[in-house]
Amino acid sequence: MTDPQTSNIWTEERVRSTLPARAQDSHKGTFGTALLVAGGPDMPGAALISGLGALRSGVGKLEIGTYRETIRAIAHAAAEATYVPDALIHIANGSHPLTSYKAIACGPGTVPDALTEAAVGNLVKSSAPLILDAGALSERSYAQRSAPLILTPHAGEFSRISGYAKERIAHSPELCASEFAETHGLTVVLKGPQTTIAFPDGELYRNPTGNAALAKGGTGDMLAGIMLGMLCCHENWRHAVLNAVYLHGACADEFIKTRSPHTMLARDIAGWLPEVWKQFE
Amino acid sequence: MTDPQTSNIWTEERVRSTLPARAQDSHKGTFGTALLVAGGPDMPGAALISGLGALRSGVGKLEIGTYRETIRAIAHAAAEATYVPDALIHIANGSHPLTSYKAIACGPGTVPDALTEAAVGNLVKSSAPLILDAGALSERSYAQRSAPLILTPHAGEFSRISGYAKERIAHSPELCASEFAETHGLTVVLKGPQTTIAFPDGELYRNPTGNAALAKGGTGDMLAGIMLGMLCCHENWRHAVLNAVYLHGACADEFIKTRSPHTMLARDIAGWLPEVWKQFE
Amino acid sequence: MTDPQTSNIWTEERVRSTLPARAQDSHKGTFGTALLVAGGPDMPGAALISGLGALRSGVGKLEIGTYRETIRAIAHAAAEATYVPDALIHIANGSHPLTSYKAIACGPGTVPDALTEAAVGNLVKSSAPLILDAGALSERSYAQRSAPLILTPHAGEFSRISGYAKERIAHSPELCASEFAETHGLTVVLKGPQTTIAFPDGELYRNPTGNAALAKGGTGDMLAGIMLGMLCCHENWRHAVLNAVYLHGACADEFIKTRSPHTMLARDIAGWLPEVWKQFE
Amino acid sequence: MTDPQTSNIWTEERVRSTLPARAQDSHKGTFGTALLVAGGPDMPGAALISGLGALRSGVGKLEIGTYRETIRAIAHAAAEATYVPDALIHIANGSHPLTSYKAIACGPGTVPDALTEAAVGNLVKSSAPLILDAGALSERSYAQRSAPLILTPHAGEFSRISGYAKERIAHSPELCASEFAETHGLTVVLKGPQTTIAFPDGELYRNPTGNAALAKGGTGDMLAGIMLGMLCCHENWRHAVLNAVYLHGACADEFIKTRSPHTMLARDIAGWLPEVWKQFE
Numbered sequence A, B, C, D: 001m002t003d004p005q006t007s008n009i010w011t012e013e014r015v016r017s018t019l020p021a022r023a024q025d026s027h028k029g030t031f032g033t034a035l036l037v038a039g040g041p042d043m044p045g046a047a048l049i050s051g052l053g054a055l056r057s058g059v060g061k062l063e064i065g066t067y068r069e070t071i072r073a074i075a076h077a078a079a080e081a082t083y084v085p086d087a088l089i090h091i092a093n094g095s096h097p098l099t100s101y102k103a104i105a106c107g108p109g110t111v112p113d114a115l116t117e118a119a120v121g122n123l124v125k126s127s128a129p130l131i132l133d134a135g136a137l138s139e140r141s142y143a144q145r146s147a148p149l150i151l152t153p154h155a156g157e158f159s160r161i162s163g164y165a166k167e168r169i170a171h172s173p174e175l176c177a178s179e180f181a182e183t184h185g186l187t188v189v190l191k192g193p194q195t196t197i198a199f200p201d202g203e204l205y206r207n208p209t210g211n212a213a214l215a216k217g218g219t220g221d222m223l224a225g226i227m228l229g230m231l232c233c234h235e236n237w238r239h240a241v242l243n244a245v246y247l248h249g250a251c252a253d254e255f256i257k258t259r260s261p262h263t264m265l266a267r268d269i270a271g272w273l274p275e276v277w278k279q280f281e
C-alpha cells in the first residue's frame, strides 16, 4: 500500500481518530480476557510491568501466566489480574485451553528455551491475535494463521530472528521490517529510537513519539502489555498496535517535561498512561 | 413499596442525607469488626482489592479470611487488617466463631466449590448482615435469617443463580431483581452499566453513577468491600448498600474527568474514595 | 505538679517550642537505634504500620523484631529498617542483647501470651525508654527502672491491666490514669477520643488533636511507632511522648480537611506526617 | 591537582556543566548493564533501596545480585531489574562472569564476612568501575586495577578500614581521605554532614548539598545505588561520583523545603530525584 521508502508517520491526528470509545453499556466481557505469558525465575518483574501495562490499557479481564513464585511476588501489585500457575508448561503440553482469549502476549521476561518454544508453537495455533516479544522471539518458521501475529523485537532481537545483519537493519529499518513482515505474513514492530511498524501487506508506519528515557530495561515489557490491552479495546487490531506504540512513547514524552530522562522507570509509563491517553480522546 | 416499573433513582440528595457522620467520641469498637472471606489460590488479588475497599469505607476493624499464601502476599498492602488463615475451612467446619462480627462478606476471588458452599451454609446462619458475591453466589435455597442477606451478582451470575434467561434479565432487570428478592426474602444488587438494587419488600432503586471505566476485572470485588465497610458505619443497612453502589460509581466518574476510562484499575477506586466521599458529606 | 482535676492541654504552642531541631552536623548515630518488637502470625501489618511510624519520626536506625514470615512480607515496604528474626524468642531467652538501643517499643500486633510476657520481663530490665502497647500490655507488677516506662492502652486495655472498671475510666480518665501512673511509677498514655497522658510524678496532659478518622484498626500501632521514633530525636522524653500523641492526631485532622473521616487508613498518618510536622517547626 | 587544605566545592555550576544528556538515539545497551550486589538475610531493604537508586539514575539495565529470599521480597518493587540469585556465592567462587558489566557496586546490606571478602576479591579483579560500600568495606590491601575503585565509607567505616583514629578523621577529613586515596590508588567518598570526595591523584572536592534528613538508616544505600547508575550514564566517572553525591543531597534539600527533616525515608530520595535532577539540566 505505502512505499516503504516514504513511510507514513502515525500522527497525533491518526491517534485521535482511531482511539476507541469505551461504550457506556459495556461490561468486562465486552472487552474480553487477555492472556499474558511472562516472567521467568530471574526476571519476575517483567510479568508485573507488562501486566500493569495491559491492565491500564483497556482489557476486560487479564490472566497472567507465570511461575508460582512470581505469582506470590507480584499478585498484590497486579491485584486486578488472575493467575495461571506454570502457564508455559501447561500451554506447551496443551493442557491449558486457549480458545477463550481475546488476545495473547508471550515473552516478557521468559527464557528463550525449548519450553518457551513449545508453548509458542501452541500459542500460534490459537485463533487470537498474538504478540511475541523478548524471550518468545526466535528464528523459526511461521505457519499461516487467521488472527494477527505481531512480533515486537528491538534491533538486536530482529537481527537474531531474521538473520539480517545489524548494520543492514540500522541502515534500512523500514525495508527490513517490511520485507520480513511480507515474507512471513506477520506484523513487525521494530523497536528503537524511532519505532517502525510493518504490516504483512506492506503497510508501514513510523512512530513519532518517545525519547531516551525509554532506553532502560523494562520499557519493552511495558509496551507488550499496553499492546495486549489495546488489542482488547480496539476493533481494528492495526490501530491497537499503532496506538500502543504511540501512547507508550507519549508517556515518556510527558515524563521528561518535568523530569530528567535518566530517571524514568518502565512502571512510570503505566502511571502516566491514564492522563496521557485522555489527552488524545 | 415502589412499583418496580417506575423505580426510584438513588440520587445525590439521598446520598447526602443518608451518609453517616463519624461521631467524634467513637472508637474502633463503635463501628465493629467486619469479616471478609475472599481470595483463592489463583485469585489472591480479589482479597486485597475488597479488603482495601472495606478498610476505606468505615469499618472499625477488618479481618480478612483467606489462604495462608494469600496472607503472605497481601498483608503488607492491607496492613490495617488482621488475618484468619484458611478461613473457608474453619468456617465450613464450624470452628471459627461468627458471633462477634458486625457484618460479613464472602466471595470475591473464591472458587465456587463444595468448600465455599459449606462455608456459606454456616455464614448464612450467623446473625450479621451478610454479603455474598462472585464465588459465593450459587443456585441454592435461602433459609430465613434475621439479618440482611445481600447478593451482588452481575447479570451473568444472576442468570446462573436465578435460572432466569439472560435475555429476560437484560430486558427487565428491575422486574427480575425484585421478583427474586421478594421470593427469597433477600436483597439483590444486580450489577451492570446501571445497577439495580431490589430489597425483599419490593423497594427498588436504580444507581445513577458509574461508567465504562468499571468494565474491568476487580471492580466488583471493590464494590463488595466498600459495601462491607459501609454496613459497619451506617445505622440503616439499606443506606449502606445504596451508598456503596453510588460512591463506587462516583469514584469512577471522578476518575474519567481527567483520565481515560480504558485505564482505570479497581484499586484506583479506593484511592479516590476519600475525596469523593467527602464531596457528599 | 499539675492537679489532675484541672489538667493541662498540650497545646500547639507547647508543641512548637518543644519539637527538636535535627542538628545539621548529626549522623544516624546521633539519633540512635530503636528496637520495635511487633507483629504476630495473624497480625503482620502491625509491624509494618508501627515500623513506618518510627521511620518517619526521627530515628537514626530502626530494627524491627518480628517473625521470619512477617519479615518476608513487609521488608520491602519498610526497607530502611533492618530485622531481628524471631525477636520475641531471643529477647525472652536473653540471647538478644538490649544494651545498645536508644528506645524500645513492644506490642503492636503481638499475641499476649507467655512468650510475650517473658520478653517484656527482659525488656523492662533494659536501660532504654520502653513503650508497651497492645499485646505487651498485661496485668503485672512493674519493677522500678531508671529509664521511662510508657504504657499506651486504650480504655479497654487500661481496664484490663489496671483492674479499674470501664465505667470508672470513662467517667474519670484523668484521675485513673494519674493514679495508676503514680502508683506504678510509669507513664500512662490513655488513648481515646481525647487522649490523656499521665506521668509518674502527677504531671498530666490532655491532647487536643485527633478525630474519629482514627477510630479504625491500626492507628494505635502507628502511634506506638511514632512515639518510638520521637524518643530517639527528642532530648526530653516527656516531650517525645506528648508530641507523638499530638502530631498523630494532627495528621488525622489534616486528612479530614479534604477527605471523609470514614476512609482514613492508619498508614495515611505516616504519609501526612512529613508535611504536618513541618507546620509546627 | 588541588591542595587538600583548600579543597574545592563541587558547585551547582559544575553539576550543570557535567550532567550528561541522554542521547536521543540511544538504547538501553548504550548505557550498559550495572551489577549491584546487595542485601543480606536481615537487611533485605538495602538491596531495594540501592536498586531503586540505580534504576532512577541512568542505568541501561540493572542486575541485582542478592539472596533468593530477598529476590522474592523485593522483585515487585524493583521490577525493572533482573536478578542474580546467591550472587555473593557465585562471584566468590568465580562462577558468575563479570566481564559484561559497565559498572559494579557491592556492599549495601551485606554482611562483612569471609564470603563477602572472597566476592570482593573477585570483583576487584574485574575491569569495571567498582563501588564498595558498607559490608564490602574492610581493612585490606588493594591490588592496582585499571578501572576506578570507589570506596564510600562514613567516618566510622573509614576509621575501621584506614586505621585512622576517629578524632583525626573528624578533625581533618580531607587530609585523611586524600592520603588514603593517594596511598591506595583509589577514590574515597568520605560521607558525613559534609561529604569529601578524594581522588587517587589528589583531586579533592567537598559536597555542598544535603542536610540532617539524611541522618537515618538507608540513605547510604541509596547513594551507592545512585552512584552506580551515574557511572553508567556519565562518560567521565569522576563526574558520576561527584554528581551522585550532589544530587543525593539536593533531593534531601528539596524534601525539607516542605517537610520535616525528621521524617524523610531513604526511599523518598529516589522519589524526588527525577524532578531534582531536571532542575540541573
Ligand SMILES: Nc1ncnc2c1ncn2[C@@H]1O[C@H](COP(=O)(O)O)[C@@H](O)[C@H]1O
Binding pocket: A153, A154, A191, A192, A193, A194, A195, A209, A210, A211, A212, A213, A214, A215, A216, A217, A218, A219, A220, A221, A223, A248, D023, D024, D025, D026, D027, D028
Ligand atoms: N532512544 C529512544 N527513543 C525512543 N524510544 C526508545 C529509545 N530507546 C528505547 N526506546 C523504546 O523503548 C522500548 C525498549 O524496548 P526493549 O528494547 O524491548 O526494552 C521500545 O519501545 C523502544 O522503541
Ligand SMILES: Nc1ncnc2c1ncn2[C@@H]1O[C@H](COP(=O)(O)O)[C@@H](O)[C@H]1O
Binding pocket: A023, A024, A025, A026, A027, A028, B153, B154, B191, B192, B193, B194, B195, B209, B210, B211, B212, B213, B214, B215, B216, B217, B218, B219, B220, B221, B223, B248
Ligand atoms: N459500563 C458500566 N457502567 C457502569 N458501571 C459498570 C459498567 N460496567 C461494570 N460496571 C460496574 O462495575 C462492577 C463490575 O462488577 P463485576 O462484574 O462483579 O466485576 C459493578 O459494580 C458494575 O455495576
Ligand SMILES: Nc1ncnc2c1ncn2[C@@H]1O[C@H](COP(=O)(O)O)[C@@H](O)[C@H]1O
Binding pocket: B023, B024, B025, B026, B027, B028, C153, C154, C191, C192, C193, C194, C195, C209, C210, C211, C212, C213, C214, C215, C216, C217, C218, C219, C220, C221, C223, C248
Ligand atoms: N474518636 C476519636 N477521636 C480522636 N482520636 C481517636 C478516636 N478514636 C481513636 N482515636 C485514637 O486512635 C488511636 C487508637 O488506638 P488503638 O485503640 O490502640 O487502635 C489512639 O491514638 C486514639 O487516641
Ligand SMILES: Nc1ncnc2c1ncn2[C@@H]1O[C@H](COP(=O)(O)O)[C@@H](O)[C@H]1O
Binding pocket: C023, C024, C025, C026, C027, C028, D154, D191, D192, D193, D194, D195, D209, D210, D211, D212, D213, D214, D215, D216, D217, D218, D219, D220, D221, D223, D248
Ligand atoms: N547531617 C547530615 N548532613 C548531610 N548529609 C548527611 C548527614 N547525615 C548523613 N548524611 C548523608 O547521608 C548518607 C549516610 O550514609 P550511611 O552512613 O552509609 O547511611 C551519606 O551520604 C551522608 O553524607
Ligand SMILES: [Mg+2]
Binding pocket: A134, A154, A220, A221
Ligand atoms: Mg524487550
Ligand SMILES: [Mg+2]
Binding pocket: B134, B154, B220, B221
Ligand atoms: Mg464480580
Ligand SMILES: [Mg+2]
Binding pocket: C134, C154, C220, C221
Ligand atoms: Mg492498639
Ligand SMILES: [Mg+2]
Binding pocket: D134, D154, D220, D221
Ligand atoms: Mg552505609
